[in-house]
Amino acid sequence: MDEELTDGYKEPCVQCGAVAWALSDGLQFFCKNCHNVIERTQEIVDVSTYLLNNRISTLSRSYKKTEREGGQQWMVCEGFQIILKRQAEALVGLGVCPQFKTNVLWDFWKLYLQKTRQAYTRAPVSSTRNPVDLSSESEPESAFLSEASDLSGPTSASVYSSDGKSSVCSGSLDAAYYFDGKERRSRHLMSMPRTLALCHLALLWLREAITLTDLLRLVSKRLVPYVNVHEHFPEEIRFFGRDAVIFRAETIPSYTKVHMESLHLAKILQLSAFPPVSQNCLLHPGLLSLRYLMDANLPYRLHSLVCQVIEKTAMDKDCFLTFDPSASKSILQCYDLQAAAVIIVTLKLLFKLDDQVEWSFSRKAKEKTQESDQDKKEESKQGSKMFSLRRWYMIVQPALEQAREREELVEAKQQWKAKKPVIASVKHKTVVLKRRRVVEQLQSNFCTLAGSDPEQQPSSPFTFHFLWGKEEDADGPSLHNKDLSGMLVKEGREKLLVNKTYWHTDFRHCHKQNCWNHFPDLEPTLPRMYVWVLGLFSFLLGVSEAELHKEVVKVEQRLILGKTLSDKRTQKPQRKRKRAADPV
Incomplete structure (x- = not known):
């Protein structure tokens, strides 16, 4: 308390050489060791004059010296x-x-x-x-x-x-x-x-x-x-x-x-082109999507379909992934959001996610596990390996709720305010320090009564949020080895999707300066299963659902409108040649 009142005066005493200063009733500095009184006094600001005139004509030189004492000039x-x-x-x-x-x-x-x-x-x-x-x-x-x-x-x-x-x-x-x-x-x-x-x-x-x-x-x-x-x-x-x-x-x-x-x-x-993102780079959407599939407890076999979507949308090309600031049309890609968006688009291709088709597929998968006794050995064995979206939802949903509660609890325990107060005015320095001491005392008393540690240890930088398997601390059983053959039908040498339809939101063409976030207005009209999947991956990434939905729309535009746009560009010169060759 004496150091705060003396503004950190560290000059040694002339008589005893000690640095232990305090203030007397007359606001004079005296040594607590030998009681030697020096000529230095604490300056007082006349609060009444400040309130009446609201203006100070001069600034004391000792005030500047005290503020700069022991410090250095910095930018x-x-x-x-x-x-x-x-x-x-x-x-x-x-x-x-x-x-x-x-x-x-x-x-x-x-x-x-x-x-x-x-x-x-x-x-x-x-x-x-x-x-x-x-x-x-x-x-x-x-x-x-x-x-x-x-x-x-x-x-x-x-x-x-x-x-x-x-x-x-x-x-x-x-x-x-x-x-x-x-x-x-x-x-x-x-x-x-x-x-x-x-x-x-x-x-x-x-x-x-x-x-x-x-x-x-x-x-x-x-x-x-x-x-x-x-x-x-x-x-x-x-x-x-x-x-x-x-x-x-x-x-x-x-x-x-x-x-x-x-x-x-x-x-x-004005940076040059960044090093290319190859298929072996961990920023490639193919490898990032595998990481998010494991964290979301989805089958490994889904990864081959995800890679096909990446190839169809041309998101694996070097010109698309490599960032070149010198190019006018080059864009800094959101590699993590794009990988999660491709997974969501693949799930929509397989299960549609319209609150109807995915549950009908789940019922069919459940029926295969309850076949009659004729082919019970083979059919039940195949059915038990088949992936069911309903079972996946029932396993992941409780783990997701617990993880969200843990995140909220950790965030609530975080110390967001600075422990070291920022002094905005020397005039109120004593008041600020006193308030800080009161807050720290209340926090320590509360922690003593609650029985919690005042200091929270930093958590480990885990890559995954969930642990799936048979371990004791696992969040649920693993579905990584489940089969997706029930979602595909063989027609000749190719395998086609059982789901023949696909839905998507309106592809709005908004100007960048006038565009705003349309997701809050759009969210009540979206299927609940799609919103839940958005919430799952937005939690894994730590982003908002609107940001992830925006990337999903971009992937859908490349998947659906990509061929039509390229066809129109190739057909335009052909039409011109036909009109020019027509003699009549």
């Missing part, structure tokens, strides 16, 4: 560099190639600083421009005050200079640039979601097996630092006021947000 990009370094070290510790940190991510970061003219250039932008002056009526400052209100208690985070203009204090030198929207967009300044986007691009460059959904899951489990990462800043870097808005991260960004930031960063860096 915002240095803070992001520390965050990227810690994220890279965490990923390398989880098994990523060491080149990820030393070569790829570091080169991307240097290239970003050079392209945005923040460093590695003869004329950096920060040295040629002055920080933007944010008046009390400006929009960025008002946004900061509203966001800082729930972070550190009081909303007053302003100090006033001699010219009467107010500005929000910050520990960094160039924090003001990040509060001007025009400056932030024109210079493409870094943000917390963009740190994950830069890591995602580096992982794609090395073709690591960590997809974007895996990266976000590692972030949610605190295995990759992101939430409240400013707590790990060195002591020399003073984190203060305006920096809280720049580096504060109390939520995890969505899949779409990080994916769009990755595409934006790739264009800013």
